[in-house]
Amino acid sequence: MLAGAEHVRDCVRLVVRMPADESRPRLSFDRLAETFDDQRSLPPAAVGALHDAFAALVDEGLATMCEPGAGTGRIAIPALAAGFEVAALDISAPMLATLRHRLDTLPELVGRCEIVVGDATSLPFGDDRFDVGVLAQVLYLIPAWQLALDELIRVVRPGGRVLLVQERTHMSPALAAWDAAWREAVESVGHRPIPQEPDDATAAAALSERTIALTESALASWTFGQTVAEALDGLDRMRPLFDTLSDDAWATAVSSFRRWQRGSGLSLDVPLDGTVTLTVVSGIVPPRR
Numbered sequence: 001m002l003a004g005a006e007h008v009r010d011c012v013r014l015v016v017r018m019p020a021d022e023s024r025p026r027l028s029f030d031r032l033a034e035t036f037d038d039q040r041s042l043p044p045a046a047v048g049a050l051h052d053a054f055a056a057l058v059d060e061g062l063a064t065m066c067e068p069g070a071g072t073g074r075i076a077i078p079a080l081a082a083g084f085e086v087a088a089l090d091i092s093a094p095m096l097a098t099l100r101h102r103l104d105t106l107p108e109l110v111g112r113c114e115i116v117v118g119d120a121t122s123l124p125f126g127d128d129r130f131d132v133g134v135l136a137q138v139l140y141l142i143p144a145w146q147l148a149l150d151e152l153i154r155v156v157r158p159g160g161r162v163l164l165v166q167e168r169t170h171m172s173p174a175l176a177a178w179d180a181a182w183r184e185a186v187e188s189v190g191h192r193p194i195p196q197e198p199d200d201a202t203a204a205a206a207l208s209e210r211t212i213a214l215t216e217s218a219l220a221s222w223t224f225g226q227t228v229a230e231a232l233d234g235l236d237r238m239r240p241l242f243d244t245l246s247d248d249a250w251a252t253a254v255s256s257f258r259r260w261q262r263g264s265g266l267s268l269d270v271p272l273d274g275t276v277t278l279t280v281v282s283g284i285v286p287p288r289r
């Protein structure tokens with residue numbers, strides 16, 4: 001498996017593509033489209049809870065949804081299954097191709113999903129077009145994330161909902177130490193992490209400033225983890241996720257990290273674990289001024 005908390009649960013965040021003309025590291029999901037669902041699938045109970053939350057909105061008469069950054073459809077598919085018509089937009093055509101393949105096996109849903117390659121900061125939809133807008137694990141990938149939030153609010157009608165689906169993670173002390181040491185090891189050889197901005201609280205505060213009647217509900221919680229031995233075994237499998245590092249830099253990072261582990265007091269059977277709480281923050285779009 002993978003090395004630390006992000007790597008256990010969220011390894012895709014670590015793939016950095018940095019165009020020469022940009023100072024901020026960027027993340028492309030193109031190469032991850034085929035493995036994303038294996039690495040990031042939600043537990044069945046969480047999918048069921050999401051479905052029920054979306055079904056409650058359908059029962060209120062909300063029918064259309066826009067999801068910028070929809071990826072492979074982890075969120076869009078439960079929304080479709082609950083009865084929504086969904087516009088699934090993403091900047092990565094390969095991620096959307098995976099969604100399309102998944103929908104091919106779900107003929108009862110495919111007719112209600114519009115798949116659009118596009119940028120969340122410039123949505124190709126008119127004002128007030130949707131009843132609901134959803135953003136899940138995407139704002140931190142967008143430097144102009146406030147613009148993406150404003151764009152989503154623009155395309156959701158007044159009285160409609162904007163939802164942030166957040167996976168709030170709590171790491172055990174052992175995993176937190178492991179994660180920090182791994183970051184230090186790869187950053188010391190030149191890896192540039194994506195800034196985790198906005199964090200969940202900042203995103204919720206930004207939604208609160210733009211909408212009314214903000215609510216927050218925890219839909220499901222689950223644990224994740226592996227032992228130190230399993231995490232060490234998985235280090236090599238992480239290599240493709242650090243393709244901006246040379247082989248020498250990678251080898252240096254791994255050996256300094258292994259040195260850290262041997263001196264850390266974390267023996268091979270120590271669990272590196274944590275919990276995730278799937279949380280939905282929801283605001284109502286106010287009347288336009």
Ligand SMILES: C[S@@+](CC[C@H](N)C(=O)[O-])C[C@H]1O[C@@H](n2cnc3c(N)ncnc32)[C@H](O)[C@@H]1O
Binds near residue numbers: 118119138142
């Ligand atoms: C971590 S995945 C989350 C996918 C989906 N929302 C989910 O929760 O399963 C982030 C997705 O956002 C997409 N993305 C990143 N920047 C984007 C942008 N500016 N506009 C649209 N999509 C973007 C990526 O291509 C990727 O598919």
